[in-house]
Amino acid sequence: MAVVYRSWKALTQNAILTRSVSNSLRLYSQKPPAPVVPLVNVEVDDKSGVAVVTLNRPPVNSLNTPLLTELGAAIKNLEDNKSRGMILTSSSDTVFSAGLDILEMYNTPKDQLSAFWTTLQSTWLSLYRSSFPTVAAINGHSPAGGCLLALSCEYRVMVGPKFSIGLNETQLGIVAPPWFVICMRDVIGHRQTELALTTGRLFSAPEALKIGLIDSMVSNKAEAMAEAQKFITQFAKIPPLARKLTKESVRGEGIRYMEDNMIDDLQIFMDLVTQPKIQKGLEMYLATLKKK
Numbered sequence: 001m002a003v004v005y006r007s008w009k010a011l012t013q014n015a016i017l018t019r020s021v022s023n024s025l026r027l028y029s030q031k032p033p034a035p036v037v038p039l040v041n042v043e044v045d046d047k048s049g050v051a052v053v054t055l056n057r058p059p060v061n062s063l064n065t066p067l068l069t070e071l072g073a074a075i076k077n078l079e080d081n082k083s084r085g086m087i088l089t090s091s092s093d094t095v096f097s098a099g100l101d102i103l104e105m106y107n108t109p110k111d112q113l114s115a116f117w118t119t120l121q122s123t124w125l126s127l128y129r130s131s132f133p134t135v136a137a138i139n140g141h142s143p144a145g146g147c148l149l150a151l152s153c154e155y156r157v158m159v160g161p162k163f164s165i166g167l168n169e170t171q172l173g174i175v176a177p178p179w180f181v182i183c184m185r186d187v188i189g190h191r192q193t194e195l196a197l198t199t200g201r202l203f204s205a206p207e208a209l210k211i212g213l214i215d216s217m218v219s220n221k222a223e224a225m226a227e228a229q230k231f232i233t234q235f236a237k238i239p240p241l242a243r244k245l246t247k248e249s250v251r252g253e254g255i256r257y258m259e260d261n262m263i264d265d266l267q268i269f270m271d272l273v274t275q276p277k278i279q280k281g282l283e284m285y286l287a288t289l290k291k292k
């Protein structure tokens with residue numbers, strides 16, 4: 001028995017030695033690890049105290065769980081530091097955000113699907129009810145979830161005329177959840193929302209301006225940033241608590257909807273999105289995007 005033990009021990013030690021030599025060799029031959037690039041950049045202007053939060057997930061800033069988690073953490077951080085305001089924009093020249101990452105909803109294990117949706121819910125709520133002023137500087141296309149992010153800010157300035165924005169969910173065979181609808185309705189009104197959502201219409205920037213989906217159209221990102229700053233500056237003289245409580249009151253329906261229905265909303269999402277018919281629709285939509 002002792003012999004067996006000794007030889008087993010020798011064998012394992014030998015294996016450990018071999019492993020550590022080969023690990024070192026592998027380390028020498030490996031490239032240095034790629035730097036971890038944040039999916040959301042936050043830069044706070046020293047003078048104005050305004051934070052520029054830039055979505056940075058090339059190529060199209062599709063919203064997956066890690067990006068939504070980082071965005072939620074960034075908003076919490078600004079909240080904790082009593083931020084003066086936030087401008088949400090994109091590092092891409094052509095896309096603000098392509099909306100929810102369809103790969104998070106297609107063929108996804110249930111626990112991941114559930115984590116994805118709850119992250120979206122909580123990040124959305126923290127943006128929608130943030131105590132500080134928020135502006136979306138929409139410097140590219142902004143369909144579906146991208147439009148939701150923009151709608152959740154208090155002011156939208158968009159680079160035009162060539163980019164588009166809207167809630168196009170029905171075109172994908174899915175349904176914009178009630179809180180998406182509330183956001184849209186509060187900005188463009190009931191009638192326009194019904195028309196826009198049932199057809200899944202994407203609006204060009206001039207069309208969006210006409211129906212009030214955006215507040216302003218500019219010709220480049222620099223102009224968008226300047227106008228966003230200007231919007232936030234007007235709150236310098238408004239007492240922050242009065243501002244925050246007023247915003248919560250105006251946005252009460254959306255806030256209460258989410259607080260009271262988080263679990264039901266998750267259940268409806270899971271039931272709907274896991275249906276074979278919806279999965280087939282997402283598969284076909286992904287294929288058309290890839291074929292372009």
Ligand SMILES: CC/C=C\C/C=C\C/C=C\C/C=C/C(=O)SCCNC(=O)CCNC(=O)[C@H](O)C(C)(C)COP(=O)(O)OP(=O)(O)OC[C@H]1O[C@@H](n2cnc3c(N)ncnc32)[C@H](O)[C@@H]1OP(=O)(O)O
Nearest residue numbers: 062098099100101102141143144145174175177269289290
């Ligand atoms: C009661 C109801 C309760 C629950 C409801 C249940 C379900 C509803 C769930 C959720 C609502 C959904 C919200 C959404 O946001 S769904 C996403 C909708 N988004 C879109 O339709 C936009 C699709 N993308 C585009 O139109 C174009 O990409 C865009 C105009 C944004 C940019 O065009 P561009 O030419 O610059 O890039 P592409 O070549 O098209 O794309 C590059 C690359 O990226 C991939 N891609 C694009 N969009 C997405 C996306 N949203 N998700 C994942 N991947 C995306 C694209 O396939 C290309 O990939 P590759 O070919 O591999 O490079």
